Structures are given as C-alpha cells and as structure tokens.
Amino acid sequence: MARISVILPTGNVLQQSPGEAVFRRVLAALTWADELIIVDSDSSDGTREVASGFTDKIFVHAYRGSLKEQKKIAIEYATGDWILWVDADEVLPEALIAEIRAAVAAPRAQGWRIRRQHVFAGRVLRHAGEDAPLRLWRRGEGHWDGPENDEFYVVDPPVETFATPLEHYSTARLADRLRKIAYFAPAHAALLPLPPRAEYTRRDIWRRLLRPAVQRFYGVWWVEKGRKDGVRGLLWSLLCAINELYVYMLLWERAQEQPRREAAQAD
Numbered sequence: 234m235a236r237i238s239v240i241l242p243t244g245n246v247l248q249q250s251p252g253e254a255v256f257r258r259v260l261a262a263l264t265w266a267d268e269l270i271i272v273d274s275d276s277s278d279g280t281r282e283v284a285s286g287f288t289d290k291i292f293v294h295a296y297r298g299s300l301k302e303q304k305k306i307a308i309e310y311a312t313g314d315w316i317l318w319v320d321a322d323e324v325l326p327e328a329l330i331a332e333i334r335a336a337v338a339a340p341r342a343q344g345w346r347i348r349r350q351h352v353f354a355g356r357v358l359r360h361a362g363e364d365a366p367l368r369l370w371r372r373g374e375g376h377w378d379g380p381e382n383d384e385f386y387v388v389d390p391p392v393e394t395f396a397t398p399l400e401h402y403s404t405a406r407l408a409d410r411l412r413k414i415a416y417f418a419p420a421h422a423a424l425l426p427l428p429p430r431a432e433y434t435r436r437d438i439w440r441r442l443l444r445p446a447v448q449r450f451y452g453v454w455w456v457e458k459g460r461k462d463g464v465r466g467l468l469w470s471l472l473c474a475i476n477e478l479y480v481y482m483l484l485w486e487r488a489q490e491q492p493r494r495e496a497a498q499a500d
Contacts, residue, residue: 234338235313235314235315235337235338235340236267236268236312236313236314236315237266237267237268237313237314237315237316237317237333237334237337238266238267238268238270238311238312238313238315238316238317238372239263239266239268239269239270239317239318239319240270240272240304240307240308240311240316240317240318240319241259241263241269241270241271241272241307241318241319241320241321242271242272242273242274242300242303242304242307242320242321243271243272243273243274243276243280243281243284243321244273244274244275244276244280244296245274245276245277245278245280246276246278246280246283246321247276247278247279247280247283248278250322250403250404250405250406250409251322251402251403251404251405252405253279253283255322255324255402256280256283256321256322257283258324259319259321259322259323259324260283260284260286260287260288261287262324262325262326262330263287263319263325264287265330265334266317267313268288268290268311268312268313269287269288269290270288270290270292270307270310270311271284271288271290271291271292271307272292272293272294272303272304272306272307272310273291273292273293273294274293274294274295274296274303275293275294275295275296281293290310292306292307292310294306298381298382299381299382300381300382300384301377301381301382301384304318304377304384305377308372311372313372314337314371314372315337315369315370315371315372316369316370316371316372317333317368317369318368318369318386319368319399322401322402322403323349323399323400323401323402324399324400324402325399326397326398326399326400328397329347329395329397329398329399332395332396332397333345333369333395336369336393336395337369340371341391341393342390342391342392342393343370343371343374343375343388343389343390343391343392344367344369344370344371344374344375344386344388344392344393345367345368345369345370345392345393345394345395346365346366346367346368346392346393346394346395347365347366347368347369347394347395347398347399348363348364348365348394348395348397348398348399349363349364349365349366349398349399349401350363350398350399350400350401351363351401351403351404351469352400352401352402352403353403353404353410353465353468353469354405354406354407354465354468355405356465357400358459358462358465358466358469359461359462360457360458360459360460360461360462360466361453361454361457361458361459361462361465361466361469361470361473362453362457362459362469362473363398363457365394366385366386367385367386367387367388367392368386370386370388371388374388374389375387375388375389380417380420380421380423380424381420381423382416382417382420383417383420383421407468407472410472411472411475414472414475414476414479415479417476418476418479418480418483419483421480422480422481422483422484422487423487425480425481425484427484427487427488427491428441428484428485428488430488431488431489431491433485441481441484441485442478442481442482442485443478445477445478445480445481446474446475446477446478446481447474448477449473449474449476449477450470450471450473450474452473453466453469453470453473453474454466454467454470
C-alpha cells in the first residue's frame with residue numbers, strides 16, 4: 234500500500250487567527266496519514282506542545298523569511314511515496330480523506346489539486362474566493378514555483394482535482410485579512426515589471442493603480458458570483474480589490490525608488 238507523508242509548516246499558530254481550536258481540528262483530521270511531519274519556526278506559544286499530541290515528528294527550524302524553505306525542509310524528512318501538503322488553517326473532511334486514500338491506492342495522475350472553500354467571518358463562502366492548488370504529489374516529482382511566501386507546487390500532467398473541498402479557516406476577522414494582505418502583497422509586487430515611467434500621468438493613475446483593483450472586484454463579485462454570498466461576498470470582493478490596489482501601490486513605490494538606487498550606484 235502506498236504511504237502518504239503529510240507536511241505541515243507551523244509558526245506560533247495558537248496566537249494567530251484562526252487559533253488553537255481550529256489547529257486541533259486540523260491535526261485530528263490528519264491522524265490517518267502514515268506520517269505527519271511538522272516543521273515549526275521555533276514557536277513560543279505552545280504550538281509544538283499541542284502538535285505533540287498528534288505526532289512525534291516535529292522538527293524545529295528557525296524561520297528565515299521563506300515559507301517555501303520550511304516546506305522544502307519538511308519534504309526532506311518525508312519517507313512516504315506521496316506528499317500531502319496541508320497548512321495549519323486547513324481542515325480535511327472525511328469525504329476528502331477517502332478520496333485521497335483511494336487515489337494513491339490506484340493512482341492515475343501525477344498529482345491532485347484540492348479545492349479550498351474559504352470560511353470567512355464565521356461562514357463558508359460558497360462562491361467567492363475558491364481556489365484549487367496542487368496539494369498531493371509523488372515524492373521526488375515536480376518543483377516549487379510562484380512568489381516567495383505565496384508559492385505553489387507544480388508537477389507534469391496528468392493532474393486531477395478531488396471533488397470534495399477542504400475547509401480553509403484563513404481569516405476569522407477583517408483585521409486578520411488586512412494583515413494577510415500586507416504580508417503577501419510585497420512578494421507579488423516584486424514579480425511585476427516596473428512601469429515605463431516613475432511619475433504617473435492621470436491616465437497612468439487609472440491604468441496602473443485603479444483599474445486592476447476595479448477589475449479584481451468585478452471578477453470576484455460578478456464573474457465568481459461572490460454576490461450570492463451576500464454581505465460576506467461583498468466584503469471578500471472588496472478585500473480582494475484592496476489587495477490588488479496595494480500590490481500596484483507597492484509597484485509605484487518601487488518605481489520611485491529605482492532612480493534613487495541607480496543614482497547611488499553611479500556615485
């Protein structure tokens with residue numbers, strides 16, 4: 234029977250949203266795996282003590298500014314045939330676990346995507362915000378890609394998607410979501426090419442600052458049907474637009490700093 238290694242990076246999970254109760258649910262839903270590997274960023278809030286009730290494979294590696302590196306370290310400890318990546322705010326329902334076990338028992342793909350339904354402000358978003366990152370793959374296959382601290386895993390096809398989504402308890406409160414936007418946006422802004430000029434014209438203000446945010450709001454609210462999630466869908470759509478606006482504000486800031494850096498290097 235193929236063995237599954239779950240990798241789960243942690244770092245002061247208890248003092249962050251969504252907190253200890255959800256973290257215990259995450260761990261309890263992973264006890265079926267052949268091994269649960271936790272790479273902890275030297276937590277000081279009791280995260281490792283809670284995790285020790287569910288696994289003895291807990292490894293401490295100080296956080297060096299890269300979640301990707303923490304996950305790479307976790308994979309190095311893995312001994313299973315398959316890697317299943319789960320975050321500390323993601324709960325796997327029993328139906329999804331059954332799909333995962335059936336998939337590795339008779340594999341017909343190199344990897345599987347898992348849809349994530351976001352639990353926002355105390356309720357599941359049925360329409361807005363759902364994504365499906367690759368979370369299960371053969372050990373030794375594929376590679377990491379994407380911006381630092383918002384990376385994703387890539388394998389060669391065929392790749393399939395499980396029918397049952399996991400429950401993603403990313404942000405319990407609005408303030409949590411805003412902090413998350415502030416954390417991830419710089420990595421996305423760093424990947425974008427600099428605009429052709431540092432000083433924006435009125436047209437640039439619309440094209441390079443406002444329009445991306447408006448398009449993002451429209452995409453979530455209308456195309457993804459976030460409007461069907463009521464007030465939560467509206468707030469989620471607005472937060473997605475705020476994220477987009479902040480990314481392009483940071484890009485503008487980079488454009489202002491570039492001439493100063495070039496002048497300093499010339500001196």
